[in-house]
Amino acid sequence: MITIQNLVGGYTHSPIIKGLDLEIKKGEFFALLGPNGSGKTTLFKLITGQLPINSGKVSICGKEISSLSKLEKAKKMAVLTQEVQVSFDYTVEEIISLGRYPHQKGIFKQLSKEDRKVIEEVMEITQIRDFRKTQFRLISGGEKQRVLLAKALAQEPEILLLDEPTNHLDIKHTFQMLNLLKERQQTTGLTIFAILHDLNVASLYADRIALLHNGSFLEVGDVDLLRKEDQLKKVYEVRVKAQSHPTIPKPQLLMTPNYSTSSQSFNFEDSYKMKQTEEHIHIQFDHSLRTISNMVIGAGIQWLKHFCHFYVAENDQGSGPEGDLHQLMAKYSIPHEQAAGTMTAAKPEDMVMVTKEIENIQMMAIVTGGVGKTINIMLFIDAHFTDGALVDGYMAATEAKVKALQNFNVVDSHTSIDTLLLALTQQGAKISCAGSGTAVGKGIGQMVYSAIKEAFSKYEERVSISLYRE
Amino acid sequence: MRNLSIRKFISNKIGWLYILSGGLLLGISLLGLFYSSVPVPVPTILHIILEKTLTMGWLDEVAKNEEMIIWNIRLPRVLLAFCIGASLALAGAAFQGLLRNPLADPYTIGVSSGASLGAVLVLFFQVTIVGLGSFTLPVVAILFGLISLLIVFGLVRLSSKSLAIETIILAGIIVSAFIGSLVSLIISLSDRESMTQIIYWLYGSVGMRGWSHIQLILPFMLIGSFIVIYHYRELNALALGEDTADHIGVDVKKGKTFILIGASLLTGAAVAVSGSIGFVGLVIPHLVRLVTGPNHRHVLPLSMLIGGAFLILADLMSRTIIAPKELPIGVITALIGAPVFALLLIRERLGRGTNK
Numbered sequence: 001m002i003t004i005q006n007l008v009g010g011y012t013h014s015p016i017i018k019g020l021d022l023e024i025k026k027g028e029f030f031a032l033l034g035p036n037g038s039g040k041t042t043l044f045k046l047i048t049g050q051l052p053i054n055s056g057k058v059s060i061c062g063k064e065i066s067s068l069s070k071l072e073k074a075k076k077m078a079v080l081t082q083e084v085q086v087s088f089d090y091t092v093e094e095i096i097s098l099g100r101y102p103h104q105k106g107i108f109k110q111l112s113k114e115d116r117k118v119i120e121e122v123m124e125i126t127q128i129r130d131f132r133k134t135q136f137r138l139i140s141g142g143e144k145q146r147v148l149l150a151k152a153l154a155q156e157p158e159i160l161l162l163d164e165p166t167n168h169l170d171i172k173h174t175f176q177m178l179n180l181l182k183e184r185q186q187t188t189g190l191t192i193f194a195i196l197h198d199l200n201v202a203s204l205y206a207d208r209i210a211l212l213h214n215g216s217f218l219e220v221g222d223v224d225l226l227r228k229e230d231q232l233k234k235v236y237e238v239r240v241k242a243q244s245h246p247t248i249p250k251p252q253l254l255m256t257p258n259y260s261t262s263s264q265s266f267n268f269e270d271s272y273k274m275k276q277t278e279e280h281i282h283i284q285f286d287h288s289l290r291t292i293s294n295m296v297i298g299a300g301i302q303w304l305k306h307f308c309h310f311y312v313a314e315n316d317q318g319s320g321p322e323g324d325l326h327q328l329m330a331k332y333s334i335p336h337e338q339a340a341g342t343m344t345a346a347k348p349e350d351m352v353m354v355t356k357e358i359e360n361i362q363m364m365a366i367v368t369g370g371v372g373k374t375i376n377i378m379l380f381i382d383a384h385f386t387d388g389a390l391v392d393g394y395m396a397a398t399e400a401k402v403k404a405l406q407n408f409n410v411v412d413s414h415t416s417i418d419t420l421l422l423a424l425t426q427q428g429a430k431i432s433c434a435g436s437g438t439a440v441g442k443g444i445g446q447m448v449y450s451a452i453k454e455a456f457s458k459y460e461e462r463v464s465i466s467l468y469r470e
Numbered sequence: 471m472r473n474l475s476i477r478k479f480i481s482n483k484i485g486w487l488y489i490l491s492g493g494l495l496l497g498i499s500l501l502g503l504f505y506s507s508v509p510v511p512v513p514t515i516l517h518i519i520l521e522k523t524l525t526m527g528w529l530d531e532v533a534k535n536e537e538m539i540i541w542n543i544r545l546p547r548v549l550l551a552f553c554i555g556a557s558l559a560l561a562g563a564a565f566q567g568l569l570r571n572p573l574a575d576p577y578t579i580g581v582s583s584g585a586s587l588g589a590v591l592v593l594f595f596q597v598t599i600v601g602l603g604s605f606t607l608p609v610v611a612i613l614f615g616l617i618s619l620l621i622v623f624g625l626v627r628l629s630s631k632s633l634a635i636e637t638i639i640l641a642g643i644i645v646s647a648f649i650g651s652l653v654s655l656i657i658s659l660s661d662r663e664s665m666t667q668i669i670y671w672l673y674g675s676v677g678m679r680g681w682s683h684i685q686l687i688l689p690f691m692l693i694g695s696f697i698v699i700y701h702y703r704e705l706n707a708l709a710l711g712e713d714t715a716d717h718i719g720v721d722v723k724k725g726k727t728f729i730l731i732g733a734s735l736l737t738g739a740a741v742a743v744s745g746s747i748g749f750v751g752l753v754i755p756h757l758v759r760l761v762t763g764p765n766h767r768h769v770l771p772l773s774m775l776i777g778g779a780f781l782i783l784a785d786l787m788s789r790t791i792i793a794p795k796e797l798p799i800g801v802i803t804a805l806i807g808a809p810v811f812a813l814l815l816i817r818e819r820l821g822r823g824t825n826k
Contacts, residue, residue, distance in 0.1 A: 048717065074719025081717075087570035087709045088764035098707050102719035109703055155718060 099154025298340030559777020562751025584618025612738025749807025
């Protein structure tokens with residue numbers, strides 16, 4: 001659709017674009033990325049023909065751009081830039097009808113039936129019919145951008161060129177705009193070439209990307225190129241961490257600021273408060289802890305402050321445990337967005353708390369459960385684990401639990417609803433390996449084993465006492 | 471089918487506006503023909519005009535002097551006023567659209583002063599360019615108008631890269647002031663008789679010009695109006711800015727050049743036959759835009775109709791207020807135009823304030 005061959009151009013003395021080759025296929029959404037000053041806009045203007053080409057070729061649909069007349073170009077290619085200033089009080093509909101300019105024929109070039117049909121259509125698509133008679137000046141920024149998109153679509157182009165089309169827009173209007181564009185691309189095979197600022201947005205919507213740096217491409221290809229953290233760090237000079245989007249298989253980038261969030265180290269033992277009632281156990285930390293867990297709320301890898309178990313009678317577990325938990329947390333004013341929590345048939349009074357220092361690392365284990373009941377383990381560690389070490393630690397804890405259950409001959413295990421949480425203060429030297437073979441891993445195993453052991457004996461003690469009383 | 475399309479035309483607002491403006495123009499024209507020191511009854515006026523143009527008169531006897539007054543003095547005067555008003559209003563609308571600025575008009579951007587200088591030079595030296603004959607005056611005026619426009623744009627280019635609105639007006643004022651001093655120089659060098667002639671000419675008048683002046687302005691007015699109205703879509707597109715206009719396929723450079731030439735033709739020709747008449751080009755398009763909206767498809771023709779009607783009315787006032795003496799028509803247009811424009815500006819400010 002768009003072919004760029006050995007393109008050099010920009011301002012006369014020192015060309016900003018230094019020899020680019022690019023092939024944009026029909027019907028793809030191509031995003032051009034790069035920091036300010038990398039030459040994105042210059043390349044854009046070389047394609048639209050606003051800047052002269054020094055050497056090389058740009059062709060659209062197989063024809064060289066310089067051989068096309070302005071009208072021919074406008075029929076094939078529409079442009080949407082950042083918000084434009086419109087002088088005089090034109091209505092929305094009048095602005096959109098300007099998009100029919102390249103298609104109008106005859107001496108006085110009035111709007112034909114066909115023109116009106118297209119205008120109605122694009123207003124429908126962009127959902128701006130309701131304010132077609134409103135003055136452009138009076139509508140909001142998001143609506144303005146939609147009107148300009150409608151104007152571009154009214155050109156019935158094969159290629160849409162976008163120069164940071166969502167620059168001034170809030171999240172709602174950004175996604176509205178991009179969803180609309182993506183929908184057009186998928187249903188009508190529109191080719192989209194866009195300069196985008198936001199790497200994460202580009203990753204979600206683009207089929208392919210190019211990373212421009214100092215006038216040449218560092219990378220051209222799939223959005224998974226955004227996983228190359230070092231490359232991005234070099235270009236943008238910002239510490240970048242690539243992660244996967246939690247629900248769709250696209251990379252998302254997380255930027256790390258230069259200042260540190262917790263400058264002072266804190267004392268582990270003084271950094272939490274614990275509360276226990278007939279119904280619940282609640283441990284609250286002053287700082288957020290890095291956690292990995294399978295609890296109903298706060299599952300996965302997170303940063304959390306509140307950790308709790310709620311007691312419910314065994315046959316009283318509601319249909320929606322998440323909603324019930326939200327209610328329970330609200331009752332004790334625990335913010336569920338910052339909490340990990342679960343419901344259990346194990347009574348809070350059976351709770352066991354074990355604290356120990358292993359290899360100069362403070363650890364605390366809290367276990368509720370009993371023989372033949374669910375076992376809920378929360379393990380707090382004053383150390384700094386990488387994500388890999390978190391998983392290692394989780395395995396080590398599980399191995400220790402299994403060993404304990406075997407040793408106490410508990411066969412009827414409730415593992416389907418057992419929970420385990422590992423929470424780390426992320427203080428001190430970074431530990432990247434915490435399997436059961438390492439000192440830390442061994443420590444985790446010991447904590448879990450001894451806590452379970454204690455919990456079982458406490459439970460059996462209570463049960464036998466109550467039996468004795470009966 | 472034809473009836474249907476006519477009904478449709480009448481049913482929409484724009485259609486009515488054309489009918490109304492046309493009616494207004496006709497009414498004011500008749501008033502201009504009728505109202506004077508020697509009143510001639512309207513049927514007689516109509517008879518004379520129809521008799522002369524289509525030989526379709528129905529009255530048996532019309533006094534020779536009445537026929538003389540209507541056909542040789544008043545009708546050309548009214549027609550000339552119409553041509554000048556229409557030309558200036560259309561030129562104003564074109565400049566405003568092109569520069570995306572409601573303050574632009576042939577006066578504020580210096581075209582009128584340039585044209586005046588050209589005309590004054592021709593009047594002072596009594597020159598005729600071979601082959602042009604009596605067309606020397608409008609042609610020179612148009613050329614000087616274009617040259618001063620180029621100087622203004624050159625100044626703007628040198629001082630700032632964009633065609634910033636304030637810069638254009640500022641450059642227009644600078645060029646106008648300079649040209650004004652040149653005109654003053656010529657006046658001070660001339661003898662007493664031509665001095666009064668030039669000064670009175672500069673104030674602007676449509677009286678005592680006859681059919682020859684209509685012949686002078688008409689070809690330029692027709693060509694200029696055609697060029698400007700033909701480019702109405704380009705004017706609309708330019709409201710989005712030159713880059714965006716380029717993106718929808720407008721050849722911005724070509725369009726701008728044509729519109730500037732068309733508007734200069736209109737201004738130069740108008741100034742050549744009538745002298746300096748201000749505010750028509752500024753106020754009329756503004757008023758029209760308030761009623762029709764900014765679409766140049768309607769703003770341009772309606773500005774012509776209303777501008778023409780306005781100038782006929784202004785001429786009528788100029789010759790009746792202190793009759794039998796005449797006021798310069800430029801004084802009347804400024805006396806009406808300036809306060810109206812001030813009101814429009816204030817209204818716009820207030821309107822924007824409440825809208826936001």
